[in-house]
Amino acid sequence: MNRSETRPGHWRNWAGNQSAAPIEIATPARVDELANVIGRAAVAGRRVKAVGSGHSFSGIAVADDLQIHLERLQGITSVDRETGRVRVLAGTRLADLNPLLWTLGLAMPNLGDIDAQTIAGAIATGTHGTGAGLPGLAAAVRAIRIVTADGRDRWCSPGVEPDLFAAARVGLGALGVIAEYEIACLPAYLLRAREEPARLGDALDGLDARLEAHRHLEFYWFPHTDRVQIKVNDRAPEADFAPLPRWRERVDDDLLTNVLFERINRLAAARPTLTPRINQISARALSAREYVDRSYRVFCTRRSVRFVESEYAVPRAALVPVLTEMRRWIDRSGATLPFPVEVRFAAADDIWLSTGYDRGNAYIAIHQYHRLDHRPYFAAFEAIVAEHAGRPH
Ligand SMILES: Cc1cc2nc3c(=O)[nH]c(=O)nc-3n(C[C@H](O)[C@H](O)[C@H](O)COP(=O)(O)OP(=O)(O)OC[C@H]3O[C@@H](n4cnc5c(N)ncnc54)[C@H](O)[C@@H]3O)c2cc1C
Structure with a gap:
């Protein structure tokens, strides 16, 4: 699966029906860098949007001012083998996440029909698979680390800032840039x-x-x-x-x-x-x-x-x-x-x-x-x- 096309000043989604000419592209390598980029952009009154791998058909990922890519924020940061909960950086592509989980003896409860998306892009837009007893991917999220428009970096969950958590699970990129998720996985099956x-x-x-x-x-x-x-x-x-x-x-x-x-x-x-x-x-x-x-x-x-x-x-x-x-x-x-x-x-x-x-x-x-x-x-x-x-x- 090809990625969307990104070179300075030009972005196109996978389907080729959406494009943008961002003024600047940021690719932070750490969450504190991401928070700095967003904090500075807020002071300058700029518009910021994170993009994943550009697999949305709508204009939801079109960012024409400051476009943020999390391709350097990838991988699993921690795993609790007892509960099956993993923390995963938001830029991780499903194609990379699935084999990594497998090596830990874990798997996502359900998936859609491709794995080219980033975990954040998939979850933020309500990506689903099929199965009458199974909800979409976002239902597996237990906590979210998000950098909000003021540059603050924090975790939210059902117990901590529950409204932010409730809204940010399927947040369409509107509530801030998600840096990391805690996800409940199943034993590999x-x-x-x-x-x-x-x-x-x-x-x-x-x-x-x-x-x-x-x-x-x-x-x-x-x-x-x-x-x-x-x-x-x-x-x-x-x-x-x-x-x-x-x-x-x-x-x-x-x-x-x-x-x-x-x-x-x-x-x-x-x-x-x-x-x-x-x-x-x-x-x-x-x-x-x-x-x-x-x-x-x-x-x-x-x-x-x-x-x-x-x-x-x-x-x-x-x-x-x-x-x-x-x-x-x-x-x-x-x-x-x-x-x-x-x-x-x-x-x-x-x-x-x-x-x-x-x-x-x-x-x-x-x-x-x-x-x-x-x-x-x-x-x-x-x-x-x-x-x-x-x-x-
Ligand atoms: C061939 C194909 C097959 C597909 N199959 C399915 C399927 O089986 N089931 C299904 O439900 N959908 C499916 N989709 C849709 C796809 O899962 C969604 O469009 C998903 O959002 C794509 O993820 P992405 O990483 O490309 O995100 P993008 O399209 O790049 O971004 C989508 C949204 O996520 C936001 N976002 C991305 N990263 C972050 C972040 N770090 N923080 C906050 N917001 C962020 C963006 O701002 C944007 O609003 C398919 C799409 C294609 C092209």
Whole structure:
């Protein structure tokens, strides 16, 4: 996964749809340096924003005055093996954190589908994985070390400055620059991944029971078809360890998910009327597979085909009506959509700005290839979810 592009005076996010020309970029190597940078900026009346690895699709990470990168504030600073709590610096990328945790016999309770984000970027924006019983990543945070706009460096937690803690867990970078987190991890665990093609109707029938039965469940629906690819992950004992052979990983994840999918999208962009046919073929080409691997390797895959995304959380009962209305809009509008729609689930939490605040959700994420216009599709989707108590992610 490429990082966002940063050189003096120029910043672009991963999707390439947001850019900024910061006046200055600061890369503090210690937390006291970070506090000095922010304190000086406050006195000068400057606007400050931390950025992670630029994987947000919205303009949330656009910083055009003083942009702060925490790439020199990385790594685990302490671990309590009894409780599974670790302290981790905010600039640590998930791709680096997960193997480090594993060597300590620990793992994140849940993850999203990539690991290119920084821990701070992921937590601050309410990043989630899938699993009806599992809330987003921010729910694992037990304490936060934050440098606020006045340059003060302090820890907050449910017992110390509880309001700051409550707001800063999913704080969108607005409350200060987070330097470090204390996170509650689980003992390292394996997951058995089962993936299989199915019809959309079959995926939706008995969904509640299947969500109860599996730790993680998601599906990808191919627009213009009634086909889906269902993915289910459950914990597995160590004796079952059976990762995909390296060649299969290469074929599935590098060749099919990235190289071939890029070609498919280029073809769909050049000849939009072929898209429904292409989607039929793509959906049928996906086969079933099963393997058991370290949890973080099962959760996260590499994505190199660029896209923009819009995701909304809706109450679980609204999933079928929303998908039905989306299908009607696609048929009516003549839109051609080569990217699958991703459907995931998460449990309620108590985090103020989280999409999961006080409500378990179904998450519907729509994507458009970066060379195609996403605006009519996204506008239609947003109008539909607005009628179903949709919360934007
Ligand atoms: C290919 C792809 C797949 C994705 N998959 C998922 C997924 O499975 N689930 C999901 O929920 N999301 C997913 N996302 C969204 C992604 O997790 C979020 O956009 C996340 O914020 C990206 O982290 P980042 O490090 O790139 O942060 P950035 O996009 O750089 O920043 C995001 C926000 O975090 C703030 N921030 C960053 N560092 C700090 C700090 N130290 N202190 C305070 N604020 C800070 C920034 O100011 C900004 O407001 C995906 C995105 C992409 C491109």
